[in-house]
Amino acid sequence: MTGWSGARERRVRTGGVELCVAELGDPGRPTVVLVHGYPDSKEVWSEVARRLSGRFHVVAYDVRGHGRSTAPRPLRGGFTLEKLTDDFLAVVDAVSPDRPVHLVGHDWGSVQAWEFVTVERAAGRIASFTSISGPSLDHFGHWIGRRVKRPTPRRVGQLLGQGARSWYVYLLHTPVLPELAWRGPLGTAWPRILERLEKAPADGYPTSSLPSDAAHGAWLYRDNVRRRLRSPRTDAYAHAPVQLITPLDDRFLSQRLSEDLEQWAPRLTRRTLPAGHWVPRNRPDQLATWISDFVSSVEGGRADVPAAGRHADRFGGQLVLVTGAGSGIGRATALAFAEAGARVLAVDRNAEAAASAAAEARRRGAAAAWAETADVSDEQAMEKLAERVTTEHGVVDVLVNNAGIGLGGSFFDTTTDDWRTVLDVNLWGVIHGCRLFGGRMAERGQGGHIVNVASAAAFQPSRALPAYGTSKAAVLMLSECLRAELAGRGIGVSAVCPGFVDTAITSTARFAGVDAGEERRLRKRAARLYGLRGYPPEKVAAAILRAVVRDEAVVPVTPEARTAYALSRWMPGALRRIARVKPPV
Template identity: 80%
Template structure:
């Protein structure tokens, strides 16, 4: 039996071996063939496969490469793992599972290395509709990459060669006789799962399978049968005959990003994506990979390939899952749009269901991989728990959380009722606490990092006689952010407090003014809105500051000029700031 839930299993005979093939999803839908790497088996794809084949999804096919998992090994091993024979295996699987339609190919690590062969040779032309590559270059392209740097050895190019040479230390070891087999069948095979969990943050859950020692010992011949031959004499006709999506994990310990610098030379239809992750992304980033693969397959099938996001920071956020509270207007809506333009998958959360839906609707054409709307009051702890559970189940673990929802309250301390205090603290502080507690915990448990942005205010460090409750709530958010940043730093989760100043948003139209009658409150709202409008600082600039802060992992960001000024005064001239706090606002 296979560990893939609901998978149908079959055997395919080819070239003296028997391949174990698993299928999920509706065979009437486009077929995606997932090819695993070294020292894995097809189970490395289980998380991705189940997402791809979900309700209304794709026809997903996985197979154990010869000598791995439940497929048999060639005899003798030497010469039994050449790219030519691996190509025979792929064509046999493709003919068995999709005889009448080309398949969409996805490869990771050595699965990607061999898939580059499939997509660049003439005999597979017409059998591959698209190819998604991750963490595995074409050996031919790699050979030309090396040769071009040896022929023109500039300091930068020599540095690239030395850098990749250091990353490829394991390749040299795998070429040594007997030693790799002994290591994998001995201590390395036993300790490998713990190494993956500790170094790569790969969760367990039935991976790797018990066949790992044997798989790894057999898989050493993938390198021995192919690497030296191809790097010495790379093909000159290794041009892809199908569109290619390249996914590059930027923290990959084994492959340099520079390997793909010249890829447009070989791939006329190329979509590039980067991912802030390490090597084993099929296990650590299944949600994101499934979203990208589905998007690429759907676009290819429609004949209208969707270009990659071109917005600012698209190389950082494309495909990431971002949740923004208070997204129905103002800074929240602008932030949702900014992440959408960067190609993120966005969840727009607001207590106003219609406003949240409108934000999601407007975000989709901006470049968002996907956009959803959720109506939730962030002050309601139980509702937030249900939201966190739903998001994790349906969309995945959030990569970036923006706790933006907030309300305003102005007036004398003695005019603030207990209910006034409760309302402000429930939204401005408890809303942030709920978000950090629920979504931050999911990030921590996933073990792959993330980022939390808490929108505070310049009022967090600029006291004012007119804003006792509001300033208190925002000062608490600022300190909470600092405490969380210290606690989560060791888990790769950044925390940023963003402190806008006077920004032209709709908060003035909903802010409450205590100690006055209804007519006076309406007058003060109109005057405040007019003053903020005259200030004219757009929420889009705050959104840009938020994205920039996540990229730079900044602890605290005063945004507007007055916010930066007040922050400087709080540090260097606090007495002057206290005197300024005594001024009665003219509203």
């Protein structure tokens, strides 16, 4: 039983079939029931179940005709939603007779779970429902009906788009052909197809029962799809809180299908994930986190209060690490992710500033927030930080390499030690973060995103900023190279390049070739000028979140940064002439 090692197994008889049920975890804890889709068996949940079993009583069963469960005879009429509901209730009665269960469904597991959570006879038996890549056929039927009755160009486009995505549904309604394909070449090739197209690891999955699972499962479509789409139920309202997880790169389902879902599920929490259809295999970490958080919130009576910040559907529950989070852009970024419901790691070399940022992040709505102290230029300190974070919290989903220092002065006034200091923080700090945290993202194989905060100085040369500009230009090129390398692993890399932003960096910037008194004067002048510019770090933070959501490569922030970036591409000579201007003293 690969992937379910140590699981307790039982057989549940219902409606002429015998269901194979596997259980992990303490039965005294809240029960989470995982229902698989097509053409899977319960094995699709093995990685998610393992991650949940430390906190919950986890149950998965092979749907009738799949895996080690028996098939109904005859097959025709044996897979109706009514009979699948009988199976579910029989399993729930066996594994959790006294407490409602938390239901999770993927693909056809979600399709049938929508039936469970909307029919009267299952009311009170389901505490919550997490739906992944599988709509209610009743809701789908009404969605189609509204667009047919009022066929605006936009609605017709949505119908045609989903119709194209549903090509396989038409084939599964043909007689005999699907069975022959699955028991022949398709069944043999399917693991390789999933691994190549969906980045779903083939280790122990699918199981050897795949050909018969897929052949039997064709009746899920034949027994239900046309009947429900033609005559959808009008009372298909969810009687439990619902969490909807939408993979943004799903090849089979349009995001538009859930546009009107609140009318059917008023207690709805939305999540989005940059992943393909088979998220139980290609993103089990994130899936387990969201399921765990949602179940815990329902158990604690908080299911109706999801994070309310912008992009909460995207970042809720994700682990985000921000360096230089004690002040300025770093602090604003940590708080923006907190408002989106993320779990935030605020890292700064100033322990008090890091602790303050983490405390404020918790007040702003972070699912959790922790402070960490580290100097990003210290390779050993960063290695220890990465090891500690991974052990205690897991692999980071979003990394923001923000920590940096400023240095002004001419090239010949800039000493070797000045160069080392700037490059150690501004460049090597980014390299350490990308290598240690980005490397773990790549090893995990479940995607992620890296944001490197560069500067408009990366593409705007200046006679007054040779060391600082060089460090930021290197960060920009590093980001571009790393983006190319990690593109095939589902990891995005963005270089965010702010212009003049009103932050505390002006009060700590150093100026080469001047005495202490002159340096203090230059700092005050820079702080005054940046203050007059008045561009807040919160706007940069918003751009950082947007860059992750959109997977943007280079993001100039502020009008002057966007102008300089455009000139660097189309009129570089103009930038060179501007670079010759001596700054006022």
